[in-house]
Amino acid sequence: MDTRAVKNPYEDYDGNPALAQALFDPHGQLTPAFSQRLRCKINELLSVMEAGLKSANARDCTAYTGWAGIALLYLHLHDVFGEASFLQKALEHAECSLKHLTRRHDVTFLCGDAGPLAVAAVVYCRLQRAQEADVCITRSVAVVKGSGELPNELLYGRMGYLYSLVFINRQLGQDRIPLQYIQQISEAALASGEHLSRRLRVQNQSPLMYEWYQEQYVGAAHGLAGIYYYLMQPGFVAMEEHVHRLVKPSVDHVCRLKFPSGNYPPCIGDDRDLLVHWCHGSPGLIHMLLQAYRTFGARQYLDDARQCGEVVWRFGLLKKGYGLCHGAAGNAYAFLGLYRHTQEPKHLYRACMFADWCMNYGKHGCRTPDTPFSLFEGMAGTIYYLADLLQPMRARFPAFEV
Ligand code: GSH
Numbered sequence: 001m002d003t004r005a006v007k008n009p010y011e012d013y014d015g016n017p018a019l020a021q022a023l024f025d026p027h028g029q030l031t032p033a034f035s036q037r038l039r040c041k042i043n044e045l046l047s048v049m050e051a052g053l054k055s056a057n058a059r060d061c062t063a064y065t066g067w068a069g070i071a072l073l074y075l076h077l078h079d080v081f082g083e084a085s086f087l088q089k090a091l092e093h094a095e096c097s098l099k100h101l102t103r104r105h106d107v108t109f110l111c112g113d114a115g116p117l118a119v120a121a122v123v124y125c126r127l128q129r130a131q132e133a134d135v136c137i138t139r140s141v142a143v144v145k146g147s148g149e150l151p152n153e154l155l156y157g158r159m160g161y162l163y164s165l166v167f168i169n170r171q172l173g174q175d176r177i178p179l180q181y182i183q184q185i186s187e188a189a190l191a192s193g194e195h196l197s198r199r200l201r202v203q204n205q206s207p208l209m210y211e212w213y214q215e216q217y218v219g220a221a222h223g224l225a226g227i228y229y230y231l232m233q234p235g236f237v238a239m240e241e242h243v244h245r246l247v248k249p250s251v252d253h254v255c256r257l258k259f260p261s262g263n264y265p266p267c268i269g270d271d272r273d274l275l276v277h278w279c280h281g282s283p284g285l286i287h288m289l290l291q292a293y294r295t296f297g298a299r300q301y302l303d304d305a306r307q308c309g310e311v312v313w314r315f316g317l318l319k320k321g322y323g324l325c326h327g328a329a330g331n332a333y334a335f336l337g338l339y340r341h342t343q344e345p346k347h348l349y350r351a352c353m354f355a356d357w358c359m360n361y362g363k364h365g366c367r368t369p370d371t372p373f374s375l376f377e378g379m380a381g382t383i384y385y386l387a388d389l390l391q392p393m394r395a396r397f398p399a400f401e402v
Helices: 017-022 032-053 067-081 084-099 114-126 130-142 158-172 179-199 224-231 240-255 282-296 299-315 328-342 345-359 379-389
Strands: none
Touching: 017 345, 032 067, 032 345, 032 379, 067 084, 067 114, 067 379, 084 114, 114 130, 114 158, 130 158, 158 179, 158 224, 179 224, 179 240, 224 240, 224 282, 240 282, 240 299, 282 299, 282 328, 299 328, 299 345, 328 345, 328 379, 345 379
C-alpha cells in the first residue's frame, strides 16, 4: 500500500486535539476562516476546470468522465451555495451530455445513459421546466427494458441503474419512482446472486455471490461491497427475511476477507494488499460496513469500519491524484462516513486534513488522470468533495451514497 501512497505528513487528531480548533467548533461547525479557505479554493479550481474542459472529449456524456459529471458538480454547487449561475451551468453541461447519449447497453448512472437523463431531469425540474423533466425521467427509467441479463455492480450493472432511480426520488420526491420498482430491481439482484452462489457451490459461506468479467470483485465500484450497500438500504429489499438470511451472511463473508492491515482485496483470491481506493479497498468497503452496522447493529461492523478509517488515514493520500474513484477526495469520504455515524471529531479532523491536501492540488508530483477535469477521475470530483465538506453531516459520496 505504501508504494501507492505518499506518506501522510499531517499530525493526527489524537496526538493534539487542539489542532482542530482552527477548523471546526465542538458542534462540528466549520470555522469562518476554514470555510472561507474552502470557498476560495473551490472558485479557483472551478476556473482551472472550466479552462481545462475546453479540450475535453465533447462526446463523453457520462457522469464518470463526461458532461453529466460536470452537470452533477454544478447541481451540487447550486445546492450548497444557492447561486442561480450554478444551475445555469448545470443546464449547459446536462444538455451537452444529452446530445451524446451512449445508446449502448450500458444502463447505469455513472457509465450509461440513465445518469445523464436523471441529472438533466433534476436540472429541468429546478428550472420549472416540468415537461422536459418528465420526458427525461421516463427515458431514464426506460433504459432497462424488462429484467434481462445484466451485471449487478455499480459502474455497469443493476446497482448503478438502481442508483439513478434513487437519485431521482431523493432529488424530486420519494414517489417519482415507486418503491415497488426499486424492489423489483433488488429482487432481480438477489436472484442473480443466489444463482451464482449455488453455481459456484459457495452457498454455505456466502448465499449471494457476484462476478463482473469472471472476477469476484470485492470493492464498491465493481464488487460485492457496492452491491450489498444497496441491498441493505431500508425498504430496497421488500422481505426483511431476505436481508437477514441472504445479505447478512454474504456481508460477513466479505468481512472475513479482511487483510491483517484492515484493508480488503480487490477480488476474491487476490492476496495483494495494495489498493486503497474507493473503487477497490477499504475506502469503498467502509460504506458497506457502516450500513451493515446501521442495519444489523453488530459492533464488529463498526470496529471494521474504524479500521478502514485507519488504513485510509495512513495510505489514502494516493500518488494517483486527488479524484473520487482512486484519489484522495474519494478516500476522504471514508472519514465523513465515520464522522456522520459517530460524530467523533477525529474523523472530521481527518476529512479536513485530506481537504488541505486536495487544496494543494498538483503540488505533490501525483499522476495526471486520463480525464484530468472529470468528476470521477479528475478535478471536478475534488471540487465536489471540498463543497461537501462545508456541510459535513449532509455530505454523500456522489453517484453512490444514498
Ligand atoms: N484511467 C484512470 C485515471 O487516469 O485516473 C486510472 C485507472 C485506475 O486507476 N483504475 C482503478 C484501479 O484500481 C480502477 S477504477 N486500477 C488498478 C490499479 O491501480 O492497480
